[in-house]
Amino acid sequence: MLKKITFKKEKILSNKEIFIRKNKLIQLRQKGFNFPNTFKYTKTIKTIYCLYKDHTKSDLKKINYQISIAGRIIKKRILGKASFFVIQHDNYKIQIYIKSNLFTSNYYKNYIIELDLGDIIGVKGILFKTNTLELSIYCKKIYLLTKSLRPLPDKYSGLQNKEIKYRKRYLDLLSNSNVTKIFKKRSYIISNIRSFMKKKDFLEVETPMMHPIPGGANAKPFVTYHNALNERMYLRVAPELYLKRLIVGGFDKIFEINRNFRNEGLSTRHNPEFTMMEIYMSYSHYTDMMILLEKLCRFLVKNIFNSLIIKYDKHELNFEKPIRKMTMIESILKFNKNIHISDFKNIKKTKKIAKKLNLNTKLCNSLGELIHLIFEKTTEKKIISPTFITEYPIEISPLAKKNDKFAERFEFFISGYEIANGFSELNDPEEQKKRFKIQELQKENINISKNFYYDKDYITALEHGLPPTAGLGIGIDRLIMIMTNQKNIRDVILFPILKKNII
Structure with a gap:
């Protein structure tokens, strides 16, 4: 009789998501996607913050700075006719604002919204500040560069398992x-x-x-x-x-x-x-x-x-x-405080004090080795x-x-x-x-x-x-x-x- 195999709920959900993501990749390949490597960013996220974090909303509006940027999607919010992604590159993050009316309905629904956390994208757009003064990119074009087939660790609790942290350091870093x-x-x-x-x-x-x-x-x-x-x-x-x-x-x-x-x-x-x-x-x-x-x-x-x-x-x-x-x-x-200078007069006396301290003196064949053992252990x-x-x-x-x-x-x-x-x-x-x-x-x-x-x-x-x-x-x-x-x-x-x- 075959034993019934059971899985933890989390593992079932993870396997289901991997299956969905792999199916997405199959469909993308049918449309010509092949992990492109020709996209070039004009500035890193770190550089953007260094150069523009102190600019006002009106300053950025006057500049009308056209920018190309790349990174991994780590947050995603879909709000009807608009979406907000947060991408990360070299441990720096920036928000991407995506307005649906800039894209065809089919492209927005079947491509942009279907992007997953962990996907690596390229974005072309205009640098601006939101009403809450958050530096963001107003997206004009978006490119999928790498499709992530496995989900990232939970965004709120992060990676907690020490074994996985050390074994899969890339997830720990992400x-x-x-x-x-x-x-x-x-x-x-x-x-x-x-x-x-x-x-x-x-x-x-x-x-x-x-x-x-x-x-x-x-x-x-x-x-x-x-x-x-x-x-x-x-x-x-x-x-x-x-x-x-x-x-x-x-x-x-x-x-x-x-x-x-x-x-x-x-x-x-x-x-x-x-x-x-x-x-x-x-x-x-x-x-x-x-x-x-x-x-x-x-x-x-x-x-x-x-x-x-x-x-x-x-x-x-x-x-x-x-x-x-x-x-x-x-x-x-x-x-x-329980050891005195007289305890180090000769090998016999020092061995006696080492044994009182429950130290293994088997490999010690001299007074010096015994003293070092006591130092190491106490x-x-x-x-x-x-x-x-x-x-x-x-x-x-x-x-x-x-x-x-x-x-x-x-x-x-x-x-x-x-x-x-x-x-x-x-x-x-x-x-x-x-x-x-x-x-x-x-x-x-x-x-x-x-x-x-x-x-x-x-x-x-x-x-x-x-x-x-x-x-x-x-x-x-x-x-x-x-x-x-x-x-x-x-x-x-x-x-x-x-x-x-x-x-």
């Missing part, structure tokens, strides 16, 4: 002007970053996205295969080792805004494909990178907000005063004000110079997010070789999850001489989250990684 603003702001922020770097005499470079050996970060790579070379390849987890090769080659100040890929978890602050900027400067120290980053933050905040004090979530972030600096241990003690999210955290354990900093017991390294936090990571680069090839070999042993014996690789060619490059150099990596997506007041990384990435389509 129905939510705020989303479009976020992504335009993203582009503007990145443009400002490039402008700042160029003003500081940094050269923008490009390095490979496919690597024979993944390196530059302790992260699990995506694996691919090159058929012609008959070799396994890896999508880059970081461009660091290639950029430092360029410093060896004689470049002085370089940066790259790049896509990286890490085959790890998904969360509100992690996407497997993400954007970073990495910066390298020869004859410099990690403290120089702290100064550069502080200047960059001030430059961006001032340019974007015209203020050095901004809000993120419920917090006020002040970039006017110098950015706070704290060591890793100082920050743990500040934000965890402190990071509590650092709200812009803060530099220094004195990172050398055990978790294999590419950084060592100073006393610690790495010459810092991380930058805002609102609980790690935004940037910088250090004085290790340029001693013997020491770097030794650290790579220690990592290989960890990979083979106890810690295969970290995917450490020994890059012999990088060691060879170091043996030719890397000048004293400092490096900095900035998480662009997280920085944009702060600058656009978003809580989920998916809201600042146009097409985030999602599970297999279940819709």
